[in-house]
Structures are given as C-alpha cells and as structure tokens.
Amino acid sequence: MAKKTRHKxxxxxxxxxxxxxxxxxxxxxxxxLRRIEGQVRGIEQMIEEDRYCVDIxxxxxxxxxGLRAVAKETLRHHLRHCVRDAMANxxxxxxxxxxxxxxxxHRVR
Amino acid sequence: MAKKTRHKxxxxxxxxxxxxxxxxxxxxxxxxLRRIEGQVRGIEQMIEEDRYCVDIxxxxxxxxxGLRAVAKETLRHHLRHCVRDAMANxxxxxxxxxxxxxxxxHRVR
Amino acid sequence: MAKKTRHKxxxxxxxxxxxxxxxxxxxxxxxxLRRIEGQVRGIEQMIEEDRYCVDIxxxxxxxxxGLRAVAKETLRHHLRHCVRDAMANxxxxxxxxxxxxxxxxHRVR
Amino acid sequence: MAKKTRHKxxxxxxxxxxxxxxxxxxxxxxxxLRRIEGQVRGIEQMIEEDRYCVDIxxxxxxxxxGLRAVAKETLRHHLRHCVRDAMANxxxxxxxxxxxxxxxxHRVR
Numbered sequence: 001m002a003k004k005t006r007h008k009x010x011x012x013x014x015x016x017x018x019x020x021x022x023x024x025x026x027x028x029x030x031x032x033l034r035r036i037e038g039q040v041r042g043i044e045q046m047i048e049e050d051r052y053c054v055d056i057x058x059x060x061x062x063x064x065x066g067l068r069a070v071a072k073e074t075l076r077h078h079l080r081h082c083v084r085d086a087m088a089n090x091x092x093x094x095x096x097x098x099x100x101x102x103x104x105x106h107r108v109r
Numbered sequence: 110m111a112k113k114t115r116h117k118x119x120x121x122x123x124x125x126x127x128x129x130x131x132x133x134x135x136x137x138x139x140x141x142l143r144r145i146e147g148q149v150r151g152i153e154q155m156i157e158e159d160r161y162c163v164d165i166x167x168x169x170x171x172x173x174x175g176l177r178a179v180a181k182e183t184l185r186h187h188l189r190h191c192v193r194d195a196m197a198n199x200x201x202x203x204x205x206x207x208x209x210x211x212x213x214x215h216r217v218r
Numbered sequence: 219m220a221k222k223t224r225h226k227x228x229x230x231x232x233x234x235x236x237x238x239x240x241x242x243x244x245x246x247x248x249x250x251l252r253r254i255e256g257q258v259r260g261i262e263q264m265i266e267e268d269r270y271c272v273d274i275x276x277x278x279x280x281x282x283x284g285l286r287a288v289a290k291e292t293l294r295h296h297l298r299h300c301v302r303d304a305m306a307n308x309x310x311x312x313x314x315x316x317x318x319x320x321x322x323x324h325r326v327r
Numbered sequence: 328m329a330k331k332t333r334h335k336x337x338x339x340x341x342x343x344x345x346x347x348x349x350x351x352x353x354x355x356x357x358x359x360l361r362r363i364e365g366q367v368r369g370i371e372q373m374i375e376e377d378r379y380c381v382d383i384x385x386x387x388x389x390x391x392x393g394l395r396a397v398a399k400e401t402l403r404h405h406l407r408h409c410v411r412d413a414m415a416n417x418x419x420x421x422x423x424x425x426x427x428x429x430x431x432x433h434r435v436r
Contacts, residue, residue: 076425270343
C-alpha cells in the first residue's frame with residue numbers, strides 16, 4: 001500500500017501519493033483520459049481544416065463533460081479513501097481535509 | 110477562401126467550413142491545444158503513479174481553464190467573421206445565428 | 219426610443235440604456251426574476267429551520283439555473299438588438315462589442 | 328438537538344433537519360442571502376428601466392458568485408457535521424453520503 005503523505009511531497013520531495021487506489025477505478029479513469037486525449041487531437045484537426053467554429057465549440061463542450069466525469073470519479077475515490085480515513089482516524093487533519101475539498105470543489109466546477 | 114455552408118455539411122456531405130480564418134488565430138489555438146493534449150497525458154501519468162487525488166483534480170482544473178481560453182478565442186473568431194457576416198449581409202440567417210450562439214454559450218460554459 | 223450610449227453612463231451620468239426593448243421580453247424576464255426572488259427567500263427560510271444541507275444546496279442549484287435562463291434571454295435580446303445594430307451599422311464599435319460580449323459571456327457562465 | 332433523518336422527510340413527513348447548526352454559520356449565510364435577494368430586486372429594477380443588457384448580465388454574474396459563496400459555506404458546514412458524523416460513526420451510510428455529495432457537486436457547479 002503506497003504510503004500517503006499530505007503535504008505537496010514527502011520528506012524526500014517525492015510527490016504525494018494516494019493511500020489506496022482501486023485497480024478498477026484506475027483502469028476506468030485511464031480509458032476515459034485516453035479518449036479525451038483523442039478528442040483534443042480531433043479538435044486540433046478541425047482547426048487545421050478550418051472547420052465551422054460552432055462545430056469546434058461543440059467538441060470543446062464534449063471534452064469539458066468528459067473531464068467532469070473524470071473529476072467526479074476522482075472525487076468519489078478521494079471521499080471513499082482519503083477523506084474518510086482523515087475523518088474517521090485523524091481528527092487533527094479534519095479542517096485541512098475539508099478546506100482542501102472545498103478549494104478543489106470550486107476550481108474543478 | 111473555403112466556401113462556408115451553414116448546415117452540418119454541404120451538399121456533398123463534407124463538414125461545414127468557416128468562411129475566413131486568420132492564420133495567426135489558427136496557429137495560437139493550435140499551440141494551446143497541443144499543450145492541453147500534453148496536460149491530459151500528464152494526468153494519465155499521475156493516475157498511473159497513484160498520485161494524491163487533490164493534485165489530480167488541480168490538474169483537471171488547469172485543463173478546463175486552457176479549454177475555456179480556446180473556446181473564448183474560437184468564439185471571438187466566430188463573432189468577427191461568421192456572425193458579423195450573417196448580421197451585416199444575411200438578415201435571413203440572423204435568428205439561426207443567434208440561436209446557434211446561445212446554444213453553444215450554454216454548452217461551453 | 220431611448221437613446222443607447224455605450225459607456226457606463228451618458229453625458230449627464232445617467233446609466234446606459236438599451237436601444238430597443240421588446241415588451242414581451244421584459245415581462246417574461248420580470249416574472250422569472252420575481253420567482254427567483256421568492257426562491258431566495260425560501261432558502262433563507264430553510265436556513266432558519268435548520269433544514270438538511272443537501273436540500274439547501276439543491277435549492278441553490280435551482281436559483282442558479284433560473285438565473286442562467288434570465289441571462290440567456292438577456293443575451294438573446296442583446297444579440298438581436300445591440301450587437302446586430304453595432305455589426306450592421308457601426309463597424310467602428312465592432313471590436314468593443316465583441317470584447318464586451320466575450321467578457322460577459324465568461325462572467326455569467 | 329433536532330434528530331437528523333436522511334431521507335427526504337422523517338416518519339411524520341416533516342422535512343429532514345441538519346443534526347447540528349452553528350449559530351454563527353446561520354447568521355452569516357442569512358445576511359448573504361438577504362443581500363442576494365436585494366440584488367435580484369435590483370436586476371428587476373434595471374429591466375424596468377431598460378438598462379443596457381451588458382450591465383444587467385454583469386449584475387447576474389454578481390448574484391451567481393454570491394450564491395456560490397453561500398453554497399461553499401453550506402458545504403463546509405455539511406462536511407464538518409453531517410459527512411463527518413456519517414463517516415466516523417455510521418459506516419452503513421457512507422456510500423449514500425458520498426453519492427449525495429457528488430450529486431450536489433454537479434448540480435451546484
């Protein structure tokens with residue numbers, strides 16, 4: 001189980017890791033991101049072909065909604081593991097966990 | 110200059126094209142999309158490395174804001190050329206042009 | 219027809235007025251705003267009664283969507299009259315009209 | 328302390344109540360909502376006076392951001408009390424608590 005540290009990186013400066021990751025969650029989110037990557041390349045293609053602006057904007061909206069699904073899945077995973085772990089076993093980190101969640105909640109809306 | 114047709118595709122079913130495209134606009138939007146593509150691949154990498162969920166959500170927020178900049182630039186281009194052309198020279202297409210803009214406005218928000 | 223001035227207010231400092239307003243548009247938007255006002259008072263009441271947070275958040279979402287409908291209707295009116303007037307008859311104000319629209323477009327999303 | 332029930336209403340059909348409410352939270356949110364109510368009335372007035380559409384849209388954006396502040400404060404309160412209570416003491420309701428949060432997250436964005 002990857003040790004999870006809360007600050008930006010652990011003592012050795014390595015980036016923070018999530019405590020526990022469901023393999024199924026990881027595979028599903030990975031697939032969705034690869035699809036989004038393809039959609040972004042598709043928009044580059046449309047720009048190259050001088051496609052109609054409204055069609056391009058419609059594709060951008062599709063990428064936004066794909067990203068929101070990834071964010072929702074990531075948030076679900078975060079609530080199930082990191083937030084629950086903090087709330088149940090680490091009252092000292094409760095306020096920081098809540099503020100972190102509120103901060104991200106507003107940025108990813 | 111690629112002839113612009115308004116419906117989803119022209120008589121031969123080819124996708125609709127924008128009437129006039131500034132080369133500068135095209136290059137700037139292309140660069141930004143390639144950066145976004147790289148950011149999406151970066152998020153895939155973070156998922157692979159079981160990185161902390163909040164860091165992943167922060168990166169997703171960054172892709173959202175990059176996409177919004179592309180949408181704003183595309184909309185600016187659309188207003189300058191297609192919408193202005195319709196409003197000044199093609200009163201018959203005014204209502205359709207406005208409804209198209211409002212529809213996109215809601216989807217890309 | 220109220221004279222429309224573009225800067226924040228006209229020579230006498232009076233707030234800028236829209237060139238032309240459909241009575242029907244005005245009545246429909248007014249009704250919707252009064253409903254929104256009532257919804258906001260309803261949320262105040264829920265707070266007073268210590269109602270469940272998720273129910274309160276659901277009501278807030280309802281007010282957001284009512285506001286977006288008012289914004290869409292106002293934008294439709296703006297495109298039909300002010301933007302069209304500028305694009306068809308006042309090329310000098312085209313860039314400012316477009317930038318104004320893009321600015322508002324992003325703030326009201 | 329009002330007993331909190333999770334479904335839409337308790338056995339007697341009364342609406343669900345939040346378990347614990349900070350008086351300070353309640354006063355702050357109440358003040359903000361009354362200000363929002365005043366802003367909505369202000370927009371009604373602007374419509375009556377045929378004010379410039381862009382100025383009206385700017386005011387609508389201000390109400391949106393006031394509402395988001397109320398949503399953030401309500402969510403903070405929900406996380407501190409209801410979610411924490413469920414996560415620490417009521418594992419059976421964990422999934423429902425998480426899905427409720429995710430549902431609200433999408434609607435209030």
